[in-house]
Amino acid sequence: MPHILKNSNLEIHFDFPEEGYAGSRFDWSGKITRVIFEGCPITTVERTDYEDGTHLGKGLYNEFGIDSALGFEDAEIGGWFHKIGVGLLKKEDQEYLFHKAYQTQPARFKVSTTPFDITIRCTSEMVNGFAYVLNKKITIGESGWVIDYTLHNVGQKAIHTDEYVHNFMAVNNESMGCGYVLEFPFPLQPERFGETLNTEQQVIMGSNEIGFGGTPNDQFFFSNLSGGEDVNATWELHQHEHKIGICERGGFKTNKINLWGWKHVVSPELFYPIAIQPGKTTKWSRNYTVFRID
Secondary structure, three states: OOOOEEOOOEEEEEOOOOOOOOOOOOOOOOEEEEEEEEEOOOOOOOOOOOOOOOOEEEEEOOOEEEOOOOOOOOOOOOOOOEEEEEEEEEEOOOOOOOOOOOOOEEEEEEEEEOOOOEEEEOOOEEEEOEOOOEEEEEEEOOOOOEEEEEEEEOOOEHHHHEEEEEEOOOOOOOOOOEEEEEEOOOOOOHHHHOOEEEOOOEEEEEOEEEEEEEHHHHHHHHOOOOOOOOOEEEEEEEEEEOOOEEEHEEEEEEEEEEEEEEOOEEEEEOOEEEEEEOOOOEEEEEEEEEEEEO
């Protein structure tokens, strides 16, 4: 049964680590499945054409190491490597694919809750010299919530990876369209982007904002929105028909921001770069606010 943090404005729904989603991609600790603001849902699901949600994203699922999981290169075929926040995955070939369904050995999880927060500890095994302890705490406030991360390197080798929240956003399940505007605190220069997928040209670039000419039937994707420059890790989404704004502010700079979406969802992604020597720790946070707009 999902756990809910709530107050007069917000409801934040969670699945505990071994409930709900059981895939090998997204972090199992603190799976935020749904957020509701003043009775209006502001998150959605990865896909609407599948009923089995145990292997698909939703809400504010996050992921470590989308490009290469921890220790993948060190593992032999048939051996095991880490997916932080999930456990051990079995290596079947030489290329890591984030969307592949890998055989999984779950990590060890411990959960503690209060009426105002939830804390999850994820402890890994030592495999090929890699091991970690991840602590994640989600705290609800009057008009938002904070996600605090602490990642300890308790292994023998350095940890080099990254983490982002996928942010499956939609206000009141409204399709993408002219009612949505997504703003960033830096100029958008499409010629400096990495990958661009916008086949129907329904996604419209402004000077520092992204809008929609209509509802895209095809998926869209843009990588490296800051052109590789270090920028404040922030985005702000406005839905003008429902007069709701949503903002994520990371407590860090980033040089990697991606945007994915479809007709029913928009997902701005702020990547936190991670480099931890053995015996060391890194901490970071993500602060979300929800508000009314004119």
